Amino acid sequence: MTLHQTTAGLDGVTAAMTALSHVDGEGGELIIAGSRVAQLAAETDFEGAAARLLSAAGKQTDASELRAKLGEARRRAFARLDKILPATEALALGAGFRAAIAAIDREEGLDDEVMLLGAMPVLAAALARSAEGLAPVAPDARLGQAADMLRMMRGQAASDAEAAALDAYLVTVSDHGMNASTFAARVVASTQADLFMAVTAGYCALSGPLHGGAPAPVLDMLEAIGKADNIAPWIDAALARGERLMGFGHRIYKVRDPRADVLKRSVGTLGSEGMDLGLAAEVEGYAREALARAKPGRRLDTNVEFYTAILLGALDIPREAFTPVFAVGRTAGWVAHALEQQRTGRLLRPASVYTGPMPA
Numbered sequence: 001m002t003l004h005q006t007t008a009g010l011d012g013v014t015a016a017m018t019a020l021s022h023v024d025g026e027g028g029e030l031i032i033a034g035s036r037v038a039q040l041a042a043e044t045d046f047e048g049a050a051a052r053l054l055s056a057a058g059k060q061t062d063a064s065e066l067r068a069k070l071g072e073a074r075r076r077a078f079a080r081l082d083k084i085l086p087a088t089e090a091l092a093l094g095a096g097f098r099a100a101i102a103a104i105d106r107e108e109g110l111d112d113e114v115m116l117l118g119a120m121p122v123l124a125a126a127l128a129r130s131a132e133g134l135a136p137v138a139p140d141a142r143l144g145q146a147a148d149m150l151r152m153m154r155g156q157a158a159s160d161a162e163a164a165a166l167d168a169y170l171v172t173v174s175d176h177g178m179n180a181s182t183f184a185a186r187v188v189a190s191t192q193a194d195l196f197m198a199v200t201a202g203y204c205a206l207s208g209p210l211h212g213g214a215p216a217p218v219l220d221m222l223e224a225i226g227k228a229d230n231i232a233p234w235i236d237a238a239l240a241r242g243e244r245l246m247g248f249g250h251r252i253y254k255v256r257d258p259r260a261d262v263l264k265r266s267v268g269t270l271g272s273e274g275m276d277l278g279l280a281a282e283v284e285g286y287a288r289e290a291l292a293r294a295k296p297g298r299r300l301d302t303n304v305e306f307y308t309a310i311l312l313g314a315l316d317i318p319r320e321a322f323t324p325v326f327a328v329g330r331t332a333g334w335v336a337h338a339l340e341q342q343r344t345g346r347l348l349r350p351a352s353v354y355t356g357p358m359p360a
């Protein structure tokens with residue numbers, strides 16, 4: 001027996017009841033803890049979004065309380081770096097980040113979700129610097145996560161506009177229904193394993209090119225295209241070879257991903273330094289048309305990763321760090337989902353159909 005393609009991908013299967021986020025793939029709408037994503041990104045920073053998610057998962061907090069606790073968590077995570085970084089030295093940045101998350105553990109006096117949320121930007125920044133042979137920069141507990149992560153990566157303060165753009169990004173990707181990495185985190189949490197285990201699993205699932213590993217290849221594509229004359233021949237040739245265009249298509253969205261517009265607006269606030277935004281918009285437009293021709297009826301449109309790549313690139317974040325930076329934002333969703341899943345007390349344990357030989 002062969003599994004139907006949609007069964008293999010669990011399409012349309014409901015795996016949880018959640019108060020955290022809602023994705024409407026036909027309407028092109030994302031609601032996070034009661035707010036539309038564009039509104040949430042406009043009215044709050046990462047701490048505000050994370051506080052709403054944690055509160056919705058039963059851990060009541062607010063943005064200012066969480067900001068103070070995250071400053072302390074970043075300080076504690078930094079104090080552990082001398083033990084963590086040697087284990088990542090021989091690894092590429094993405095694999096090193098996996099090893100580093102796995103080395104984060106419970107800290108006296110801090111809730112696990114707070115320690116994880118605070119540790120992620122410290123690890124992402126330290127590994128990005130280590131890849132360039134630079135020593136880590138200590139956190140500044142008075143700053144928000146976004147401003148402090150940029151400062152720890154660069155060794156100097158980011159502008160308010162840059163910190164605001166990164167905040168908008170972290171809020172935008174903070175949660176997104178039952179995506180693959182959130183599902184992975186919930187499966188682990190359903191065994192009553194702790195949040196450190198669940199978040200490590202979430203990052204592993206996020207890292208693949210069909211999920212959170214897509215933005216770096218988006219920039220590779222934009223660079224390979226290089227100029228307007230090359231757009232059509234490059235994209236047509238890639239599709240003729242049967243390749244997928246990174247930053248397009250989505251399991252749930254059959255219209256434009258609402259997060260793409262939030263991020264496009266944020267890129268606009270930064271100016272176009274180092275990035276040809278006109279070319280990117282032309283690539284996007286042509287890719288949408290070419291996908292409609294190549295895959296009629298499939299309704300492939302721009303997803304979050306297209307403008308993620310452009311935004312993170314404009315912030316001078318190294319390409320190899322894009323997925324770790326995605327994880328910094330998504331950790332808010334992972335920990336909230338893991339807490340929500342643990343509270344159900346129910347082990348996630350689906351069935352399979354045996355296709356091997358039967359004993360004689």
Ligand code: ACO
Nearest residue numbers: 210211212214243244245246247248249250251298303305
């Ligand atoms: N480029 C070209 N063709 C595509 C693309 C794409 N980006 N996306 C889907 N298709 C094709 C598939 O090959 C398939 O063609 P077929 O029916 O002729 O075999 C058809 O469109 C339908 O695609 P599915 O495989 O059913 O779509 P699925 O729901 O499995 O895929 C996914 C969703 C994985 C995101 C896919 O669109 C893709 O690979 N996109 C590129 C990678 C990417 O941008 N990932 C980031 C997603 S957003 C996020 O996770 C944060």
